[in-house]
Amino acid sequence: MAQLVGQGGQPIVILPEGTQRYVGRDAQRLNILAARIVAETVRTTLGPKGMDKMLVDSLGDIVITNDGATILDKIDLQHPAAKMMVEVAKTQDEEAGDGTTTAVVIAGELLRKAEELIDQNIHPSIIVKGYTLAVEKAQEILGDIAIKVDPENEETLMKIAKTAITGKSAESHREHLARLAVEAVKQVAEKKDGKFEVDIDNIKIEKKEGESVEESQLIKGVVIDKERVHPRMPKRVERAKIALINDALEVKKTETDAKINITAPDQLYAFLEQEEKMIKDMVDQIVATGANVVFVQKGIDDLAQHYLAKAGILAVRRVKKSDMEKLAKATGAKIVTNVKDLTSEDLGYAELVEERKIAGENMIFVEGCKNPKAVTILIRGGTEHVIDEVERALEDAVKVVKDVMEDGAILPGGGATEIELSIRLDEYGKQVGGKEALAIEAFSDALKIIPKTLAENAGLDTIDVLVKVISEHKTKGKAIGIDVFAGEPADMLERGVIEPVRVKKQAIKSASEAAIMILRIDDVIAAKRVKS
Numbered sequence: 283m284a285q286l287v288g289q290g291g292q293p294i295v296i297l298p299e300g301t302q303r304y305v306g307r308d309a310q311r312l313n314i315l316a317a318r319i320v321a322e323t324v325r326t327t328l329g330p331k332g333m334d335k336m337l338v339d340s341l342g343d344i345v346i347t348n349d350g351a352t353i354l355d356k357i358d359l360q361h362p363a364a365k366m367m368v369e370v371a372k373t374q375d376e377e378a379g380d381g382t383t384t385a386v387v388i389a390g391e392l393l394r395k396a397e398e399l400i401d402q403n404i405h406p407s408i409i410v411k412g413y414t415l416a417v418e419k420a421q422e423i424l425g426d427i428a429i430k431v432d433p434e435n436e437e438t439l440m441k442i443a444k445t446a447i448t449g450k451s452a453e454s455h456r457e458h459l460a461r462l463a464v465e466a467v468k469q470v471a472e473k474k475d476g477k478f479e480v481d482i483d484n485i486k487i488e489k490k491e492g493e494s495v496e497e498s499q500l501i502k503g504v505v506i507d508k509e510r511v512h513p514r515m516p517k518r519v520e521r522a523k524i525a526l527i528n529d530a531l532e533v534k535k536t537e538t539d540a541k542i543n544i545t546a547p548d549q550l551y552a553f554l555e556q557e558e559k560m561i562k563d564m565v566d567q568i569v570a571t572g573a574n575v576v577f578v579q580k581g582i583d584d585l586a587q588h589y590l591a592k593a594g595i596l597a598v599r600r601v602k603k604s605d606m607e608k609l610a611k612a613t614g615a616k617i618v619t620n621v622k623d624l625t626s627e628d629l630g631y632a633e634l635v636e637e638r639k640i641a642g643e644n645m646i647f648v649e650g651c652k653n654p655k656a657v658t659i660l661i662r663g664g665t666e667h668v669i670d671e672v673e674r675a676l677e678d679a680v681k682v683v684k685d686v687m688e689d690g691a692i693l694p695g696g697g698a699t700e701i702e703l704s705i706r707l708d709e710y711g712k713q714v715g716g717k718e719a720l721a722i723e724a725f726s727d728a729l730k731i732i733p734k735t736l737a738e739n740a741g742l743d744t745i746d747v748l749v750k751v752i753s754e755h756k757t758k759g760k761a762i763g764i765d766v767f768a769g770e771p772a773d774m775l776e777r778g779v780i781e782p783v784r785v786k787k788q789a790i791k792s793a794s795e796a797a798i799m800i801l802r803i804d805d806v807i808a809a810k811r812v813k814s
């Protein structure tokens with residue numbers, strides 16, 4: 283396959299030995315198959331009744347999750363088309379924060395429907411054209427049917443957060459977690475030109491094993507999972523002036539190995555004294571700025587600890603870079619790389635810095651910061667697996683609340699929106715006509731995979747429920763979807779199952795982009811894999 287035969291029977295080598303090449307139908311079939319397998323893998327996790335997956339990595343570490351993006355991130359996929367599906371989940375996560383499983387499942391179904399059309403001899407370029415028209419129309423329809431809401435309405439935000447948490451193992455604490463997410467986002471939201479903007483980097487999530495999830499709390503400030511370096515340092519500093527130092531408070535080791543010959547005891551004494559002086563100078567420099575709290579990214583020498591404690595300064599060492607950045611943002615301090623450059627202008631401010639015991643371990647709380655927008659959610663829970671899944675649920679909840687505060691628009695969940703879109707796209711397809719109409723129809727059909735899967739995962743009679751929900755949707759209104767707990771069609775707005783418009787728009791956009799990209803490929807040339 284990798285070589286042609288030229289004139290005179292001379293082979294012309296075009297591709298190196300071991301290269302695999304698939305062309306035309308073979309390429310399409312294999313790519314579609316690989317992508318669909320990925321979609322099938324996450325499909326069983328969709329919705330509140332979806333199951334969890336246990337992933338074990340090569341080191342034996344276990345992750346138990348229901349989150350599409352996490353599942354795909356953790357499994358090691360090789361096929362390029364399968365990897366493209368992982369990208370769908372990633373994009374969805376970055377752009378909207380939730381709806382990752384939805385996006386991947388829709389992408390898989392779009393490809394399955396496309397394959398049926400290809401089998402009927404419809405050229406992929408026609409399918410691509412139809413899908414492109416459909417996705418544009420879908421965005422327009424979603425804009426039309428979006429329900430405007432008050433972005434500050436507590437009840438709406440709680441419902442949004444709760445819908446995102448439902449189905450995760452953290453569900454039993456959803457009321458409490460949803461409240462934490464809503465309060466955190468409200469705290470950091472800023473109004474600019476009449477619109478809210480939420481920078482979720484201002485929300486720090488910190489985890490500590492122990493107690494129950496219900497003990498998780500929101501702290502108005504930054505919490506650092508570290509303790510004071512010296513027991514004689516103050517535990518509590520009010521009106522804290524904070525220095526952030528991205529350096530070690532130690533005498534620097536020389537780059538090159540040097541040997542010092544000491545021949546007399548007083549030389550040794552002088553040498554040590556010199557070292558001591560350097561450390562003392564460093565601490566004096568800090569004291570001179572008026573700082574009473576110091577966060578250091580690297581180490582703090584024993585002697586420096588002693589001098590700092592003597593000066594009544596609370597010091598913390600080996601603070602993570604990301605925490606240093608959060609502290610800088612929250613307290614208004616400037617991170618200084620060299621202690622010598624530290625001035626009083628570089629200091630930040632917080633009303634209180636205090637070391638508190640949480641589950642037997644000390645943590646540093648920095649509260650009443652200069653920038654009141656900085657908050658921390660401290661997650662508690664029995665085991666590491668529980669805490670990790672609570673973290674993922676909270677992250678999703680925070681992001682959907684952000685979406686709604688920023689956009690002020692929602693849509694009903696439980697498949698209601700996908701059914702409405704499907705009905706309207708069918709009508710649109712009829713207007714477009716021609717072969718593209720078949721692709722638009724396929725697109726519209728593919729969206730039904732969401733209500734279908736929600737029903738299937740809830741153990742309901744899928745066909746029966748789907749027929750019922752579509753007919754009720756047509757007669758009773760566009761909020762009718764499947765209430766998977768009651769096992770029947772219901773008004774999802776009344777049941778409080780709502781989602782941000784941004785999640786739906788993005789899910790359809792990223793799913794179709796991936797499907798279209800895969801459909802356009804008719805030649806796969808894969809180099810021999812180099813074993814690592």
Ligand code: ADP
Nearest residue numbers: 327328329381382383384448695696764765766
């Ligand atoms: P994703 O990663 O796509 O967000 P989820 O597993 O979180 O996947 O499932 C989201 C789907 O579950 C959405 O379609 C949402 O409308 C639906 N859903 C959530 N709660 C309910 C409910 N109580 N009844 C029916 N559907 C629900």
